[in-house]
Amino acid sequence: MANVTLRNVRKTYPGGFEAIKGVDVDVGDGQFCVLVGPSGCGKSTLLRMVAGLETVTGGEIDIGGRIVNGIEPADRDIAMVFQNYALYPHMSVYNNMAYGLRNRGMAETEIRTRVDEAARILELTSMLERKPRQLSGGQRQRVAMGRAIVRQPKVFLFDEPLSNLDAKLRIAMRVEIRKLQRRLNTTSIYVTHDQLEAMTLADILVVMNGGQVEQVGNPLAIYERPATTFVASFIGAPPMNLMSTRPEEIRSQLAGSAAADAGILGIRPEDFVITDQTPAGGVALPLTVEAIERVGAETFVYGCREQEEQHVAATPGELPPGEIIVRIPGTDAPAIGAKIRVAAVRNKLHLFSGDGRKRLEA
Amino acid sequence: MQKQAIFQSKLLPYALVAPQLAIVLIFFYWPALQAVIQSFLLQDAFGLSTTFVWFENYVELFSDPAYFEAILRTFFFSFAIAVSSLSFALLLAVMADKPLRGVMLYRTLLIWPYAVAPPVVGVLWIFMLHPSLGVLSRYLRGLGIDWNPLLDGDQAAALIILAAAWKQISYNFLFFLAGLQSIPRSVLEAAAIDGARPMRRFWTVTFPLLSPTIFFLLVVNIVYAFFDTFGIIDTMTRGGPGKSTETLVYKVYSDGLLGGNLGSSAAQSVVLMVMVIVLTGIQFRFVERKVTY
Numbered sequence: 001m002a003n004v005t006l007r008n009v010r011k012t013y014p015g016g017f018e019a020i021k022g023v024d025v026d027v028g029d030g031q032f033c034v035l036v037g038p039s040g041c042g043k044s045t046l047l048r049m050v051a052g053l054e055t056v057t058g059g060e061i062d063i064g065g066r067i068v069n070g071i072e073p074a075d076r077d078i079a080m081v082f083q084n085y086a087l088y089p090h091m092s093v094y095n096n097m098a099y100g101l102r103n104r105g106m107a108e109t110e111i112r113t114r115v116d117e118a119a120r121i122l123e124l125t126s127m128l129e130r131k132p133r134q135l136s137g138g139q140r141q142r143v144a145m146g147r148a149i150v151r152q153p154k155v156f157l158f159d160e161p162l163s164n165l166d167a168k169l170r171i172a173m174r175v176e177i178r179k180l181q182r183r184l185n186t187t188s189i190y191v192t193h194d195q196l197e198a199m200t201l202a203d204i205l206v207v208m209n210g211g212q213v214e215q216v217g218n219p220l221a222i223y224e225r226p227a228t229t230f231v232a233s234f235i236g237a238p239p240m241n242l243m244s245t246r247p248e249e250i251r252s253q254l255a256g257s258a259a260a261d262a263g264i265l266g267i268r269p270e271d272f273v274i275t276d277q278t279p280a281g282g283v284a285l286p287l288t289v290e291a292i293e294r295v296g297a298e299t300f301v302y303g304c305r306e307q308e309e310q311h312v313a314a315t316p317g318e319l320p321p322g323e324i325i326v327r328i329p330g331t332d333a334p335a336i337g338a339k340i341r342v343a344a345v346r347n348k349l350h351l352f353s354g355d356g357r358k359r360l361e362a
Numbered sequence: 363m364q365k366q367a368i369f370q371s372k373l374l375p376y377a378l379v380a381p382q383l384a385i386v387l388i389f390f391y392w393p394a395l396q397a398v399i400q401s402f403l404l405q406d407a408f409g410l411s412t413t414f415v416w417f418e419n420y421v422e423l424f425s426d427p428a429y430f431e432a433i434l435r436t437f438f439f440s441f442a443i444a445v446s447s448l449s450f451a452l453l454l455a456v457m458a459d460k461p462l463r464g465v466m467l468y469r470t471l472l473i474w475p476y477a478v479a480p481p482v483v484g485v486l487w488i489f490m491l492h493p494s495l496g497v498l499s500r501y502l503r504g505l506g507i508d509w510n511p512l513l514d515g516d517q518a519a520a521l522i523i524l525a526a527a528w529k530q531i532s533y534n535f536l537f538f539l540a541g542l543q544s545i546p547r548s549v550l551e552a553a554a555i556d557g558a559r560p561m562r563r564f565w566t567v568t569f570p571l572l573s574p575t576i577f578f579l580l581v582v583n584i585v586y587a588f589f590d591t592f593g594i595i596d597t598m599t600r601g602g603p604g605k606s607t608e609t610l611v612y613k614v615y616s617d618g619l620l621g622g623n624l625g626s627s628a629a630q631s632v633v634l635m636v637m638v639i640v641l642t643g644i645q646f647r648f649v650e651r652k653v654t655y
Contacts, residue, residue, distance in 0.1 A: 051551075052555075053551050053555075074555065074557040082548045082551070086546065086552040087552075089549075089571065090570040090571060090573075099553070099558070099566070100556035100557055103556055104557050147552075147556070
């Protein structure tokens with residue numbers, strides 16, 4: 001049971017490269033914190049700093065009221081699940097889980113109790129004598145989880161633990177991890193690049209980009225009110241439609257409000273409606289349908305605006321300039337090549353400063 | 363791409379492998395066959411007549427206590443050379459595996475001794491430890507040690523083991539370093555988080571994961587100590603003093619070429635050949651398949 005607090009944490013490599021540029025995060029006791037961001041954003045480095053596998057070159061890391069900057073990984077009372085599981089290949093499943101307990105001089109009977117309990121929870125009881133190479137990916141993953149939970153640490157750290165599993169297993173394990181964490185009520189920090197995993201697991205979501213935190217908060221709050229265009233396009237799939245407010249077509253519709261200062265307008269695909277009307281204060285756009293994707297419960301309509309000229313700042317998951325995605329329920333969709341008109345109401349508009357770094361309230 | 367080469371002429375492929383075959387036949391099979399034949403023959407003291415004696419050379423060999431002493435001595439040498447060379451090389455490899463400044467430079471320097479030929483190794487160590495010429499001998503005597511490997515058989519043996527082990531360290535170092543680098547970092551990090559201190563981490567994770575490398579090197583080192591130490595022994599002690607540094611291979615040479623007992627020497631060669639075959643068999647059977655953990 002512990003809080004984890006990062007205060008202005010920095011990491012500069014000897015070559016001068018700044019991997020983490022001052023991060024402040026506060027994870028409450030028993031909370032599930034997810035660090036999400038594109039590859040190279042520093043999220044794994046940050047996690048490894050919390051684990052003690054990377055040195056901290058600035059700021060403080062506080063676990064359960066104790067500054068752990070100079071403390072060995074072994075003494076931080078944390079457990080970590082690695083992306084490649086990092087099981088000890090020469091040890092049986094039982095010994096993999098017992099290793100950390102033996103190193104701490106625990107009595108063999110207590111070790112057996114704990115390992116058996118963990119094996120029962122993770123359905124590994126019949127595999128305790130096997131070696132890791134005799135297990136499937138999902139089973140190895142569970143052993144890695146078991147190795148973490150037998151220790152009963154203050155904090156669990158997860159470094160993209162599901163990225164080596166196939167899609168179906170990934171969803172199943174995601175649910176398992178969440179259930180297990182709720183049940184054990186252990187503070188957890190989880191790193192992923194998958195925004196869906198991040199949304200579904202997190203109590204607190206930390207969106208990172210380029211070694212900095214873009215936004216921290218409740219996942220739904222972040223989804224509904226992204227602080228920057230980076231967050232807007234990274235969280236949510238398909239990504240938010242972002243467009244410059246420069247063209248007359250859009251500027252005229254936004255005129256007469258605070259929104260007039262905005263440089264970038266964002267609208268989520270599901271907030272568009274195909275309609276001939278323009279809602280008061282809202283935005284309507286004429287589109288030419290270019291492609292249709294039917295996935296059963298919903299349909300994605302890819303349309304092209306006629307007069308896009310300004311390219312919005314490049315961000316991951318961004319659409320080609322002038323392209324708009326509209327998400328509509330069901331399978332009824334306009335034909336390819338059709339001219340349609342889509343509109344979004346006022347309170348569904350996201351407005352950002354011209355550089356995309358600041359959200360503006362309408 | 364075609365896997366099988368197509369030749370226009372039927373003779374060309376044979377012509378292409380002929381040089382290699384000729385080398386193997388002339389320099390390996392021919393002498394081996396000669397040794398086997400010779401081991402069944404007995405020459406008189408002046409080399410004037412040769413008699414076919416069946417297994418008499420072998421019977422004589424295996425009833426000679428000196429031969430068993432040589433076998434024991436060779437095993438002891440092999441064991442001592444392999445263990446000291448392997449453990450020291452492992453220590454160096456663990457040190458060199460750490461991310462330190464100039465790591466490439468001293469990794470390269472540690473590999474150099476491998477390029478030194480065995481007789482040169484012998485000469486090097488003699489210059490350092492010869493009782494009257496050696497630079498280090500003075501200090502040893504200064505420490506009150508009566509250092510004279512030319513007279514003291516145990517000291518001579520120690521000298522041979524030292525030189526032979528030193529020569530092999532580079533080779534072992536290279537394999538250990540590669541072995542260490544193939545251990546996933548995350549496994550060691552997991553062990554660190556699991557509360558294993560560096561020493562414990564080494565013995566419970568690194569060492570077991572290196573076991574395939576260790577086993578492979580053990581076989582290679584034993585073969586080396588058996589056969590490739592000839593040059594070192596010949597330059598340093600010539601098997602002496604007495605017979606205290608005479609290994610099986612050196613005995614083949616001294617009995618046959620120096621002692622003129624070609625029949626016995628040939629029989630010893632055949633025994634050694636059998637040993638090589640067994641060792642190679644072990645290597646193929648276990649090492650190629652890899653030690654499982």
